[in-house]
Amino acid sequence: MATSGTCKLQGHFTLNGMYQDGDLLIGGLFEIQRYLKVFPELSFRTEPKIPRCELFYMTSFQQALTMVFAINEINNNPNLLPNMTLGYQIYDNCLRLGVAFRGATALVSGTEETVSDLNCKGPPPVIGIIGDPGSTHSIAISSVLGLFRLPMISYYATCSCLSDRKKYPSFFRTIPSDAFQVRAMVQILKHFGWTWVGLIYSDNDYGIYAAQSFHQEMQLFGYCVAFSEILPNDNNPIVIQRIMGMIQTSTARVVVVFSASSLLIPLMNEVVLQNITGRQWIASEAWATSPVFRTPRFQPFLGGTMGIAIRRGEIEGLHDFLLRIRPNNDQRNDIVKIFWENIFGCSFETKGKGTDVEQVKKVCTGQEDLNTTNTPYTDVSGLRASYNVYKAIFALAHALHDLMQCEEGRGPFSGNRCADITNLKPWQLVHYLQKVNFTTGFGDHVSFDKNGDALSIYDVLNWQPSADGSIKLHKVGVVYEGAATGMVLTLDKDAFYWNFEKAKPPQSVCSESCPPGTRRATIKGFPVCCFDCLPCGDGEISNTTDAIECTTCPDEFWSNPDKDQCVPKEIEFLSYEDPLGISLTTASLLGTFICALVMIIFALHRNTPIVRANNSELSFLLLLSLKLCFLCVLLFIGRPQLWTCQLRHAVFGISFVLCISSILVKTMVVIAVFKSSRPEGKGAMKWFGAAQQRCTVLVLTALQVVICAVWLSTASPTPYKNNQYTRSKIVYECAVGSVVGFSMLLGYIGLLAAVSFLLAFLSRNLPDNFNEAKFITFSMLIFCAVWIAFVPAYASSPGKYAVAVEIFAILASSFGLLVAIFAPKCYIILLHPEKNTKKAIMRREAQNK
Template structure:
């Protein structure tokens, strides 16, 4: 009954009224309210704290406050109301040795600063530390006591508080202290929400935000090529943030996500263990508290699941409760995790081991620790013990911590301890900046600025200086705040099996901002080998292939598709195939680009040899006819067929056969220009000869009519030669203008798909080439028309039929040439043009000269004047 009465009295006391005043009276002059309420609450609060001896304090010029969970309840399942009153009923609480070490780190830092002659010179820094007992109401009450005036002496309020052992406590304390502009520096509150300066303008922390922790784990998984992982996370913002960051950028895929709730941890751990056992992912991310992880590992031990590689968050990556549990060593071996960065504090271990109650007679926390550690009692604590409690033997005073190994004296990895140490130094440097006065002799006239006094520090001014604090720690580390956060720095740790079968914590790397430094050779994996475990949904695609996502599956699950022609991938796991440059082509394996083979119509290939043989044969045949006509030039057959034009026609045909050879071979600047000009001029010369011959035949028979005798004088030998030259000159002019303005040039044809580059003569001006062909076509049509009109003249003297047949063949070849040339790729277009030249040349040669040679050589009896004159 007395306990319940005390609780009712406290909640109806001015202390509870003070809490209401701070929460509701934000606009009503909170500092005044604190001072009014302080006197009324002090006596009751002093009595409570002095009776329970839960404070560490030291007087000085500037006092900073500290809140630590120095005690905890051994079981949260027992909901006995009396166990919640940690500060009142101490015998239900246990001393937390780690938190006790944090508190003494603050004391050590304060004493170290007081010995420093450059930091806060002439100012003695002091402290007041209270136990929040891991209970939010007690943390609130302690913070109110600190900012409202010291509970032990009812002295001045503290301008800064170091505390907030959890993110929830940090948010609560920041909201309470924000209206007073009292800075709060937390050493373990890592919630990303606390980075919001609009909601928490007075909050600072010496531990990185969980955003960076999740990002560091994701980078570690990507660095080790773990793209297929399972996730077991706490069912709160802490765990859900990990999932969001782990899958950011879709570089890591989650096969499953299991959540753990503290209220249903046994059922959740069993479900998660079954999922892990059935999963194909070899790597499991666990982003939860160490108590939840311990329960999960117990379930995995029952199922003998020992072949998984676990990724640990900082909440359990350094947990002694799991590390020292031999039963979990098979499952927990090889754990790789992110931990709060560690550092050494010079002289801190000697400081802890030299602690002794005789040197600190007013330190009741040290006495309590001493009694628990050595099983003895001091007179002061024995006097307060109830009569029913058995009394241990009194302490002899010879006990020492030099041989003691426990969580309090372990300074091998100072993590949160170092955060507390940094928080004290950040506060000291902000105070140093605030209390450093400018040189009064050099102060400008009229400057009304005044220096702050150590005994009347304005928390709002201290908050401004804390925002700008930047210094180098005694360990040589650069420290500064980014808003309320610090730059992200973590340790990478590995749980390795010792020869005795236990697990030990080994530092294997660091995370500094966005840089990951991992000593991979020092890692002991869960498999027991030095090979990094493989955890992928699909094996990486080899060079020469690319990844193709499977429909309806995560992006980490894919098929390997070979690259297409002209594309390569020269590394493992390529997402895309790269197209080779225009001058290159992919090899057969699609792993490298090789120079394309140069392709053109050469004299060495079968097609080139065949066309060359046909051209040479045409030249030989034409030359043979020329020799026959030359030898029989005085015979009636040769003389009756205009021998001069016949010889000129044979010469032009020989040029037509020879010009086809210019198209064969590697294209060059001059060959491209010469081949088209030679082709156009030689064919115009040939057709001109045929046209003049046809005109002469028509004129000869027309002149036989009465009154038309003067017609032949216009078509004498001179006029015939002049007509041929005139017709040819037009083509020559066209070619000269074409070659001068926009001549054909050598070009690499890269558009033709394949591993070859075709060298060809590109028509820079289609108009020029069209005019050349068009002029040839015009003369051919006129010649065909004239020959057709002369087809019924007397047979023995009529050469028009032969010219008609030859021109029909000529026109048919070149009409078919146009579509064939346009549709033929690369060097085959050149072959089509050569074929057209040879076919039309052979047509003219055979149709016009073959019948005459037949008579001259095989029927000489018909090669007489009588035969030529007869009908």
């Protein structure tokens, strides 16, 4: 408002603060006093007044003095901003948005009552603002400052919402955002396997945005929040009791808290009163380093708390500077007087109290010795927020320095122009601030990403008991985010203090982890962290903990009994070590031995009438073929190989055709002999001489050889791993290759057997010497019965038992032929040699006639 040639401010705010003049001013907003003493009545009948603040916060005052120290250090540095002096204007925001906004307005518009310029022109009083520490305050203030592109660098506001460059184009911060803090917390939860946790957060932008990010991050990892409660700002006892009830009844043993320490005091007092132990508290950076709860009273309940804390740094010379501070009479440094009064319990103005007796408070001299005090103000062992203030000041100074180093014609602005320091535009400083890149004396790199966020790094703290019963902070790890490596969490497991009976990390899960061999099955109506463990099915495995699904084993593998590993399937075949294989091998060798024994008996008695009368040549050929039938069984036993698969059916088919053709020729000879004994059949034997018999057997056998040759050359049997019978085993067998070829082989044998049986049956009553036709009929009956029964038994037998059925059919039919045809003859030869004479044979012939 312009009056009489001057510009006058719309209003003037009385704010506690500190001031130092300079060529350029830097503003600051700090939480030096914490609470309002009186809430002013808003009657609007008198001018509104700013409420009085009290409860001096020594740590925040140290942060404000760190800003002063950093500016003095820059002013004394000839290499940084030479020929320029920085000043400051710092205000106390009293932890209230209204006060903070008044302070920001005062910093932007200036504090001079009048400006002696008719056009009301001039540079802004401050080139940038350090602060505000609160997220809510920073959101409100930077929304306005962003309109003018005035840079604001917060050292403590972590709300991830402030990373939105469209809403907050000139906001920067030297502390990582909540998004990174939340990811770091979830990484810690993941490290210890805590999938079921409680969440408490303050009812402000900091807590609400952090809670939203926490829920999203937990959901991303498949973790669950057992309960989520808002911490009231007004200390509502009903809400506090509800939160306490959730903490007590929940099965979650880990509780994550996003809140400032001041809002947590009522809740933690209730924790002590109700004696709630056995909880692992996870503190956000807002209260992880707070001294409020590090007293012996809270140690049994909050000892072992794990917290995410701002990166600790060291500032050389700060401690001595803090001890040198002294109050003066400058009204613009009234906050120093308030500090002095609080730390020494004195007053710069004597005030009487009471009506009867006047009580006078000790008068401050301003020369009291700070070395005699022991407060958080002088404690520089854990500089965290103060270190962020230090980095913020130097970031602004480096941006100014780079701006002043610009060479005209090579500037970054339109027309390659540089900024004019005498008429500096805020947005020009923002450009340089975005490109700041330097290293502090402590060795930390400082720069900002495209969203104005600093390098993401946190210390991981553990609250451990000290000798006096209080709580001390112990660094147990670090978490940072690298450009190439992503988030990296490093913890020293041996350095942790666990406030539990077993001194080990607690278990905080809704359901115990599913071991390998099982899978997780969600329970309807419950969070995903509450589940049942179901065993994997046959042929499926899970080799990890908490597997969502079981994995099917490859075709040639099967699950082990624990269902946690795929092992090669058991290969099943009829082996020589198998009891069944041993039995069949023994039977095969026994049959071969009996055939050899009969051949020896026939050879020794080859000149006797009974051998000569039964066509000894065909008998020896039949015995040889039976021996081959017994021996071919050995090709069916053992691990199938290509040559055994090709030979087993070929040898089997040819041997049996040789055997059946010999029997067929014997039958035909019997019929021819009978016919030749009659007058009308005198010439019948000329067609069944020795040469004709051999030729007939050879031709009949050759046909089977041709069938086998065509079969083996077109679709040869091969070894085949069959898993159709049972999924848990591989049956190693010989695939027939061509069903047609195998059917022709069996069909030809069946045809010869049927013809032999028919001829033998028709000639069973012929008066031969030793009933040869009857024996052949009986042997062929056995043969046909065995092979007719073989077909359905073979088709219904699984795996190696199908091979056993085929071997049994071969052995049974071979033994049937051997016993039926040769047993009677051997019986006569060995036990009744008196019947093995020509006279006996002639007598029998006469009886038969």
